[in-house]
Structure formats: C-alpha cells, structure tokens
Amino acid sequence: SAEQASALTASLSREKELQGQVQRCEAELSSATEGGAAAEAAQQGLEAELVNLRASLAADSGSAAAAMAELRAAVAAAEQAASEKGAELSAAVAELEEKRSACLALEAQAQEFKAQAMEQEAAQRLRSEEALRTASEAMTGKAKTEEELLSVKAKLSSASSALETEAQGAISQAAALLESLAVSDQTLVEVQGELASCRALISQQSARLAGLE
Known part of the structure; x- marks a missing residue:
C-alpha cells in the first residue's frame, strides 16, 4: 500500500542517515586516535556512540526488511486478487458473448417467423379475394338465373x-x-x-x- 511504501522509504532514508553518522564518527575516532592519550576519553565516548549508532542502524535495517517483506506480501496479494478478478472478468465476458449469440439466434428466428406470417397473410388475402370474386360471380349468375x-x-x-x-x-x-x-x-x-x-x-x-x- 501507499502507507507501507512511505514507511519503507522513510526507513531507507533513516538508514542512509545513520550510515553517514557512522562514517563521521569513524572519521572523528580516527582523528582522535591520532591525538594520543589525550583524546582517549573522547575516543571512548565516540566508541560508545558508535556502538549505539550501529545498534540503531541494525534496528532500522530490521524494520526496513520487515517493511519490505510486508510490502512484497501486499503486492503478491494484490496480484493474486487482480488475477482472480481477471478470471472473473473473462468468465463474465464469455457469458455475455454466449447470451449475445443466443439473442442473435432468437432475433433471426423472430425474423423468420415474421416472414412466414407475412406469407401466410398474403396467401389468406389472395384466398379471401378469390372467394369474394367467386361469391360475386355466383350472385351475378344467381340474379341472371x-x-x-x-x-x-x-x-x-x-x-x-x-x-x-x-x-x-x-x-x-x-x-x-x-x-x-x-x-x-x-x-x-x-x-x-x-x-x-x-x-x-x-x-x-x-x-x-x-x-x-
């Protein structure tokens, strides 16, 4: 997530900062050692500070590693969820295509039924006209008779x-x-x-x- 990524970035920045402090302390320690016995007390203080800094660095490195592992787990979970959603989407698309094909088949069948109905209606109209003409001729013949x-x-x-x-x-x-x-x-x-x-x-x-x- 965004919060985990932000925390990981902060941990990495803190680790770099501590590494810089360690390097400065080592440089100061080296300078103090060159000063001889007069700087022994300062050296001990610097060594103690160096130990503390190294412990803090180790702790921050562990936190960063844990945050990285947690972020990787979150990314893997998100990828798994995306894969499942993709599978569901593919199934939905396939079902939609199947329904679309069924609708097209029903539409074609409806058009066929409509054409048959129109043909039957035309045939019935012709039969009605023929029957009417026959009846008219019969009435005319009857009147003549x-x-x-x-x-x-x-x-x-x-x-x-x-x-x-x-x-x-x-x-x-x-x-x-x-x-x-x-x-x-x-x-x-x-x-x-x-x-x-x-x-x-x-x-x-x-x-x-x-x-x-």
Whole structure:
C-alpha cells in the first residue's frame, strides 16, 4: 500500500542517515586516535556512540526488511486478487458473448417467423379475394338465373292463360253445339272425351306453373 511504501522509504532514508553518522564518527575516532592519550576519553565516548549508532542502524535495517517483506506480501496479494478478478472478468465476458449469440439466434428466428406470417397473410388475402370474386360471380349468375326463371314463368303463365282461354272457348263451343244440335250418343261421348282432355291439359299446365313458383 501507499502507507507501507512511505514507511519503507522513510526507513531507507533513516538508514542512509545513520550510515553517514557512522562514517563521521569513524572519521572523528580516527582523528582522535591520532591525538594520543589525550583524546582517549573522547575516543571512548565516540566508541560508545558508535556502538549505539550501529545498534540503531541494525534496528532500522530490521524494520526496513520487515517493511519490505510486508510490502512484497501486499503486492503478491494484490496480484493474486487482480488475477482472480481477471478470471472473473473473462468468465463474465464469455457469458455475455454466449447470451449475445443466443439473442442473435432468437432475433433471426423472430425474423423468420415474421416472414412466414407475412406469407401466410398474403396467401389468406389472395384466398379471401378469390372467394369474394367467386361469391360475386355466383350472385351475378344467381340474379341472371332468377331473371331467366321469371321470364320463363311469365311465358308459361301467358301460354297457360292462352291455352285456358282457348280451352274455355272450345268447351263453350262444344256446350253450345250439344245444346243446339241433336247428336247421337257416340258423338256426345267423343265431345265429352275432348272436353276431358282439354281439362287435363289445363290441370297439367297449372301444376307446372305452381311448381315453378
């Protein structure tokens, strides 16, 4: 961490400072030794100070080594955490790509379904138009057939009326003939047979007209 790095830097600076003091003390000790017995007391003081400085230097070196070891452990832990995070990130990216592929497949399937639906809709529209056209033609044909049927009915009705009128005239003539002339029984039978035939014909025409209606 930043605090550990700062502490390590401070320890190293302190170690360099102590080394400088040791070097100065050694130089002073060397000068004092050259001064002879007069400087022996000063030499002893300097030696004691040198021992203290060396002890402080050893302590600071141990602290610096411990701080360095702790910093290295922190760096290793950070690298391990970064590696784990990288693995998690790679897994997340792979999962995202898989989901993206699935979404693209679903989108393609949806487009295919849409195209099929449009084709079915167009086919249904064509069938509806064809059915409507067929129904229209059927209605037109039905109207034409009904018109022709009405025309036939009118013609049959007219023919039946004319035939009935003609038959009634024949019946009237036959009745008048029977009343005015003295005919034989054979002649009477023939006339009555003709009259029955006319009546049967009228009945047939009337029944046919009723069936058409």
